[in-house]
Amino acid sequence: MLYQLRKPLAFVMRDFGDAASYKLSFLMQFAGIFLSILTFFFLSRLFGEVVVSSLQPYGGDYFSFVLIGIAFSGYIGVAQHSITGTISSAQEMGTLEALMVTQTGVPTILFSSSLSSFIWTTLRVIVYLVLGVAVFGVNMKGANIPAAILILLLSITSLGGFGIISASFIMAFKKGDPLSWVFSSLSGFLGGIVYPIEVFPGWLQICSYLLPITHSLKGMRLALLQGYSTTALLPYILALTFFTAVMLPLSLLLFQKALKKAKMDGSLTQY
Amino acid sequence: MSSIVETFKLTKRFPQIKRYHEILIHPLQKREITALENINIRVKKGEVFGLLGPNGAGKTTLIKTLCTLLLPNEGTALVNGYDILKEEREVRRSIGYVVNDERSFYWRLTGRRNLEFFAILNNLAPNWTNRRIGEVLRLVGLETNEDKRVKDYSTGMKQKLAIARGMLCDPEVLFMDEPTRSLDPVIAKSLRDFIRKNIVEGQGKTVFLSTHNLGEAEDLCDRIAIIDRGKIKACGTLDEMKALLDGKKRYLIELEKPAEGFMEEFKDLFPFKVRESLPGRGIIIEVATDDRWTVSRMIEVIVTHGGRVVGCFPEEKTLQEIFSRVTSSRGSDEGLEGEQG
Numbered sequence: 001m002l003y004q005l006r007k008p009l010a011f012v013m014r015d016f017g018d019a020a021s022y023k024l025s026f027l028m029q030f031a032g033i034f035l036s037i038l039t040f041f042f043l044s045r046l047f048g049e050v051v052v053s054s055l056q057p058y059g060g061d062y063f064s065f066v067l068i069g070i071a072f073s074g075y076i077g078v079a080q081h082s083i084t085g086t087i088s089s090a091q092e093m094g095t096l097e098a099l100m101v102t103q104t105g106v107p108t109i110l111f112s113s114s115l116s117s118f119i120w121t122t123l124r125v126i127v128y129l130v131l132g133v134a135v136f137g138v139n140m141k142g143a144n145i146p147a148a149i150l151i152l153l154l155s156i157t158s159l160g161g162f163g164i165i166s167a168s169f170i171m172a173f174k175k176g177d178p179l180s181w182v183f184s185s186l187s188g189f190l191g192g193i194v195y196p197i198e199v200f201p202g203w204l205q206i207c208s209y210l211l212p213i214t215h216s217l218k219g220m221r222l223a224l225l226q227g228y229s230t231t232a233l234l235p236y237i238l239a240l241t242f243f244t245a246v247m248l249p250l251s252l253l254l255f256q257k258a259l260k261k262a263k264m265d266g267s268l269t270q271y
Numbered sequence: 272m273s274s275i276v277e278t279f280k281l282t283k284r285f286p287q288i289k290r291y292h293e294i295l296i297h298p299l300q301k302r303e304i305t306a307l308e309n310i311n312i313r314v315k316k317g318e319v320f321g322l323l324g325p326n327g328a329g330k331t332t333l334i335k336t337l338c339t340l341l342l343p344n345e346g347t348a349l350v351n352g353y354d355i356l357k358e359e360r361e362v363r364r365s366i367g368y369v370v371n372d373e374r375s376f377y378w379r380l381t382g383r384r385n386l387e388f389f390a391i392l393n394n395l396a397p398n399w400t401n402r403r404i405g406e407v408l409r410l411v412g413l414e415t416n417e418d419k420r421v422k423d424y425s426t427g428m429k430q431k432l433a434i435a436r437g438m439l440c441d442p443e444v445l446f447m448d449e450p451t452r453s454l455d456p457v458i459a460k461s462l463r464d465f466i467r468k469n470i471v472e473g474q475g476k477t478v479f480l481s482t483h484n485l486g487e488a489e490d491l492c493d494r495i496a497i498i499d500r501g502k503i504k505a506c507g508t509l510d511e512m513k514a515l516l517d518g519k520k521r522y523l524i525e526l527e528k529p530a531e532g533f534m535e536e537f538k539d540l541f542p543f544k545v546r547e548s549l550p551g552r553g554i555i556i557e558v559a560t561d562d563r564w565t566v567s568r569m570i571e572v573i574v575t576h577g578g579r580v581v582g583c584f585p586e587e588k589t590l591q592e593i594f595s596r597v598t599s600s601r602g603s604d605e606g607l608e609g610e611q612g
Contacts, residue, residue, distance in 0.1 A: 010391040018379050094374030098436070101338055101368045102392035103360065109392075263342040266285045266306075266332070 007104060008112040015116035033127050040066045040194075041136050054198035059225045064138045068221045069193040071128035072155075074121045076187050076213050079159030080180055082117035083110055083167040096268065106259055107252055110164060118156060129224075142227030148220055151233065154240035155216035161247025162212075168251070168258035174267065187213045215239040275444055275477045276314035276337060280346035283307040283332055283501075306332040308501045309346070314444075314479055314494075319471055321492030322481040323590075325598055329501040330481035334446050337479070338368045351443045367437030371448040373429045378422040382413060382432050385421060386439065393440045407435040410469060427458040438470070445470060447480040451487060459484075463491045489590045497597050504597035513588045519559040521586045522566050527553040527579040537576075541569050553581065 019025075044063035058065050090096035090113075099109055132138040166180040190197065190204070191213035197205050208214045219236030222228040230237070262268045287302040306329045314320040322330045335341045337348055339359045348355045351365035376385045383404060390400045408414045411431040421429065430450060437445050450466070451459035470476050482488055488495050489509060496506040505512050523546060534554075537543075547555040558569065570580050 006391050006397070010388050014377060014380065014384075014388050017384060018377060093377075094370075094372040095377065097335075097340055097368075097372070098370050098375040098389070099392065100340060101363060101366075101370075102389060103363050103394050103440075104392045260342065263340065264344075266283075266335075266341055268340060 007108055008115050011112035012116045012119060019116075019120075029124070030127065033124060034131065036070060037067065037128065037131055037136065040070065054196045057198070057226075058196065058221045059139075061138075061225075063136065064132070064225050065196065065221065066194050067128060067132040067136075067138055068224060069217060071125045071132075072152075072217060072220055073188075073191070073193045073213070074124055075118070075152075075155055075216075076159060076184065076191070078114070078117045078121045079156060079163045080166060080184055081163070082114035083160070083163045084170050084180065085117075086110070086113035087167050087170050091268075100268065106255065110167065110255070114160070114163070122152075140224050143224045144227050144229065144233070145223075147228070147230045147233050147237075148223040150230070151216060151219040151223060151236060151240065154237065154244055155212065155220075158212040158240050158243035158247055159216075161244065161251040164251035164255050165247075168254040171255065172258040172261045183211075187211055190214065192217050209239075212240060212243040215243075273316055274313040274349075275316040276312070276320070276348065276350050276479060278310045278312050278333075278337075278346065278348040281307055281310040281333070281336065281343050281348055282345040283329075283336055283341065284344050306501050307336070307343070310498075310501075310503055312496055312503060312506060314477060316443075316477055317471065317475055318493040319467065319478045319480065319491055321488040321495045322479070322498055323483065323485070323488045323492075323495050323594065324481070324498035325483055327500075328483075328498045330483075330498060331448050332501075333498070334368075334448050334479070334481055337362075338366060338446055339363060340368075364440070365443045367440065367442035367445045369430075369433045369437040369445060369447040369450060371433075371450065371452060373426060373453070376421045376429065376432065379420055381418050381420055382424065382428075382435075383408070383417040385432065386436060389436050390439050395439065403439060403441075407438045410438065410474075411435045411465070426453050427455075427462070430454060430462065434466075434470075438474075438476075442476070444477045444479055447478060449481055449483070451482070451484065459487070463487060467491055485590045485594055495590070497594060499598045505593060509590060512590075512593050519561045520563075521588070522558045522560070522583060523555055523586050524558060524566070524569065524573075524583045525549075525553060525555045525581040526573060527581050533576055533578060537572065540572060541565065557586070 041063055044061075044066065052062065055062055055065055087096070090099060100106075129138075129140070133140055162179065162183050166183075169179060187193075190200075190208035191211055192208065193213075197208045197214060197218075200208065215236045219233050219240070222236075223233055259268075283306045284303040285306055287304055289302045293300070293302060310333060312320075322333060324330050332341060336343055337350055337355060339355055339362050342356070350362045353361040353365060355362050377388070380388070386404045386407070387400065390404060395403060404417075405414070408417050411434050413428060413431055413435060416424065416428060421432065424432065430453075434445075434447075434450070437447075447466075451462055454462060466478055466480075471478055480492070494506070494508050495512065497504045497512075541558060543556045543558045545554060546557040549555065558566065560566065566583060570583060573580055
C-alpha cells in the first residue's frame with residue numbers, strides 16, 4: 001500500500017519542498033485567510049438578527065453559511081486549475097518532457113501533480129473552520145464529519161473531471177480553454193457560494209443543480225451546520241457519484257487524445 | 272554486433288499554422304513541414320552513435336521520436352527490441368533521455384532530492400534508490416554537491432546531473448540531445464571523455480547523441496549519421512564516409528621553382544589543381560588519384576624535367592569537408608547514402 005503511494009507522495013514532497021522555500025508567500029496566505037473571514041464576518045453583521053427565510057435550511061446564520069461557501073469553494077478553483085496549472089507550469093519550467101519520459105503513466109502524473117494543491121486547500125479549509133469556530137463563534141457541534149468527508153472526496157473527484165478536461169484543452173490547443181471559463185463563472189454564479197440558491201427563480205435553481213458544486217456545498221452545509229444523517233444526505237452523495245462516474249473516465253479519455261495530438265503536433269512542451 | 276536502435280522509414284511531419292488567406296482559399300488543405308523523411312538507421316550495441324546536422328536538420332525530432340515523446344506519421348522504430356508505437360512503456364524502461372534543458376529540474380530542490388523524485392517515477396525499488404543515487408552521483412562527480420540546490424549549480428553541473436538522471440535506471444541506451452551545447456570547450460572536452468570512458472567503456476552503454484559540433488562527432492562517435500533537412504545524407508564510420516565522399520585519395524606536392532611552361536605541359540599528363548603559389552619559392556599542387564603509383568610517376572616526371580620536389584604528403588579528408596559537401600547540396604536530394612545504418 002505504502003509502495004503504491006510512493007509516487008503521489010513524491011509529488012507532494014516535491015511541491016511542499018518548493019513552496020516552503022518561498023517563506024514569505026507561505027506565511028502571507030494565512031494572513032489572507034484571516035482577512036477574508038473578517039470581511040464576511042462584518043458583512044454578516046449587516047443582517048444582524050434579521051431572519052432570512054432562504055437561510056433557514058442551513059441554520060439561519062449568514063456568517064456560518066458563507067464560511068462554508070468560501071472555505072470549500074477553494075476546491076472548485078483547485079479542481080479546475082490545479083491540473084491545468086501543473087501542465088502549464090511543467091511546460092514553462094521545462095520539466096514536462098523529463099516527466100513524460102519516465103516510467104510513470106500520464107494519469108498518475110496528473111493525479112499526483114494536483115494532490116498537493118488539494119492538500120493545501122484542505123489545510124486552508126481547516127484553518128477557515130477552526131478560525132470560524134474558535135474566533136467567530138460558528139456552531140458545528142452536531143456536525144456529521146464522516147458524511148462531510150465523503151462529500152468532500154466525491155466533490156474532488158467530480159470537479160477533478162472538469163479540471164482534466166480543461167487540462168486537455170491546454171495540452172491540445174495551448175490557450176483558449178473555454179470550458180474552464182464557463183465552468184468557473186457558472187459555478188461562482190449558480191453554485192451558492194455566498195448566497196443560497198433558494199434566492200434564484202425556479203428555472204435558475206434547476207440550472208444550478210447541473211453543477212457539481214451546488215450539490216457539494218449544499219451537502220457540506222447540511223452535514224456540518226445541521227448535522228444531517230448520511231441517509232438524509234444521500235441525494236447529494238448520489239448526484240456527486242453520478243458526476244464522478246461520468247466525468248472522470250470521459251476526462252481521462254479526452255486527455256489521452258489531447259496527449260496524442262500534442263505528440264503528433266510536436267507541441268508537448270510548447271505553451 | 273546486434274542493433275539496439277533501428278528505424279524503419281521513419282517520417283515525421285509537423286503541422287504549420289495556416290495564414291488567413293490560406294484558410295480562406297484552401298480550408299481543408301493541411302500545411303505541413305517535413306522534419307524527418309524515410310529515416311533508416313541502425314545503431315549497434317555499445318557504440319557512440321552521433322547524429323550530426325545543422326540547426327533545424329531534424330536531430331532533436333529524431334531523438335524525441337525514439338524516446339516516445341513524439342509520434343511519427345509513418346514508419347516506426349525499435350529501441351532495445353521494443354516498438355516505439357506499440358511498446359512505449361518498455362521503450363521508456365530501456366532508455367535514459369538526457370534532456371538538453373537546464374530547466375528540466377526543480378531548481379529550488381537539491382540535486383539529490385531531484386534524483387530521488389525521478390527515481391521514484393522510474394520505479395526504482397525503495398531499498399535500491401539511495402544506493403543507486405549515490406552511484407550515479409559518484410559516476411558524474413557530483414557527490415560533494417548533492418545537497419546544493421540545483422539553482423546554485425553551474426551549467427556543467429546541471430548537465431552532469433541530467434546525465435545522472437538518465438543513468439538512474441541503468442538503461443541500455445542513453446539519448447543525449449546536444450549534451451555539450453552550452454558548455455565551455457574545456458568542460459565540453461571533459462564531458463566527452465567522461466561519456467566515452469565512464470558510460471560507454473566503463474558501463475557498456477550505447478550512447479545516441481546529437482550534435483552540430485564536428486569536432487565532437489569526430490572525437491567521440493564510433494559512427495556518425497549526417498542529417499540535413501530531415502534526411503540522412505551519410506552514415507557510417509568516418510573512414511567509410513571519407514571513402515563514400517570521393518574514391519580518390521588526395522596528395523599535396525610542393526615544387527621548387529618549376530621551369531617555365533613545364534606546368535602547362537605537366538597538366539596534360541596529370542590533371543592537378545594549384546593549391547597555393549609560394550612567391551619566389553615555388554608552388555603547391557593538389558592531385559586526386561585512386562592509383563597509388565600515379566604520385567610516384569608524377570614525381571619522376573617532375574624530376575626528369577629538372578623540377579625539384581620539396582615535399583609530398585597525402586591529405587586526409589576531414590569531417591568538415593564531408594559535412595560541407597552533404598549539407599551544401601541543399602535542395603538536392605543527393606547524399607552519400609550508400610547503405611544507411
